[in-house]
Amino acid sequence: MSWWKPRSHEDVIFYPGRQETEEYVYTPGIHGKQFAEALIKGKILGMKCGDKFIVPPTTFCPDFSEGELVEVDTEWTVQYYTEVYRDLYGNQLEEPVVMILVQPLGWEGGLIHYLKPGIKPEIGLRVRPVFKPEEERRGTIDDILYWEPY
Amino acid sequence: MPDVAIIGAGFYGFKPSVPELSFRELVFEAARRAYAEAGIDPRKDIAGFISCQEDFWEGIAIADEFAPEPLGGVLRPTFTVAGDLLQGIAQAYMMIKTGLFDIVAVESHSKQSDIKTLQEIYELALDPLYLRKLRPPNPLFMAGIDAQAYMMEAGASEEDLALVSVKNRNNGIDNPRASYSSTITLDDVISSGYYMKPIKNLEAAGFTDGAVVFVLASSEVARKFTDDPVWVKGIGWSTETGTGGWNHHVWGRMISAREAAKQAFKMSGLNLTDMDSIEIEDRFTYLEPLFLDEIGLSTIGYSVELLRTGDLDKNAHMPVNMSGGSQSIGVLLEATGGARLLEAYLQLKGKAGYRHHEVENALVASWRGPPTYTTSVLILSR
Incomplete structure (x- = not known):
């Protein structure tokens, strides 16, 4: 019967469904736990792999060796950015949202986050993280509200 | 080891919504057409079946269990590849090379119009620790x-990127599978507003429903079924990292494309200048010159000049995305590379009405799209 095709919308029905994943937990792992604990203290951890410093940290280095977690203790700058005007469905956002890639000077990798609303993004802009009040931090990346120039 | 050929291709859909x-019916329709072209009975002739799909796109857990039926593969060796169709072609290629499988079918499909929460599914692809919680x-x-980053590295302007949209959306006008084709001008693209800076609204491809099925065979079997097979001369694929570690990623580059191309060219004994047609990733316009730079093993920005001078146009010696590309055809989830392989296949067979000249050799490159960095490159010859 597949030579027959429905010719009007009335011949088509749809069954509503739900996505398969409603809720689950994600185990942050050894490095993830320490990263989370550091965020609560207002610190950002990266990792040392041989003579390289990389952020964000993972348990494994690019050369497949084990990394050592260390605090990022240098200044951060905006490496690249984009201004998002529409969501994936094509809906216009009320205001464009600036997503930035921030990188500590001399480090590899970087974090992706928000620039403080109202600030004009610029490559090379020196920025620092603005954390939520300590009692509101949960050890997740949104413990940082946004990054601001200084 | 036997050479490997494509002896049949079928498709169905290729509309924003079907x-x-x-x-499953989309797949069945495409499969039946592919088997009819190859002149084979899947229940007797095909030794293995590959379906390229992701559970999250289907809204069904363990969706591979749904793969055999519409392909005619029940109670036969069938498996899924959670990746782009070209990655499935690579698996089929290797199976045939072993000599244990003489005919293998590869399928992929997109029923993106069924997905009511596409943005949320893409969100689930973001690293749960370092990114997802931000809800970009x-x-x-x-x-x-x-x-x-590419524009800076390549010395490209926003107008250069807009040229890709103008070229590809106009190219697609003659292609019946190109729902998003349009006779747009540079002004139309420039004035369409930003989607995400520097990408304009008319530089981001839409999404498309459709299914594609290919039948691959060993050289000995291929010659029994067809006089003009399309030969798989080389294939390569490469994956970079997820979104939890940027240390492997060079912004504005697609190193995985360069690595995949190196592998494919080495295997084929051909190089970029041998290609009469190139079908590469362009779901966002900057990707076309970037992919051409990478697969051509060129310096970054080399392709921008070719774009400006019209050397990538449909009537040029080495046209890029003469089918209209994803700008015209749209994004078909894991079937995106398959849609482009279909165009290259039809061009090589002389069945693509829009082609400007005979195509002897063609290159297809696919990318799984953000937030992934997986690329496949396939080289085909008549």
């Missing part, structure tokens, strides 16, 4: 960052 058929307003935002 509401009358289920995804558009989970494809990395394309904006890469586009900006």
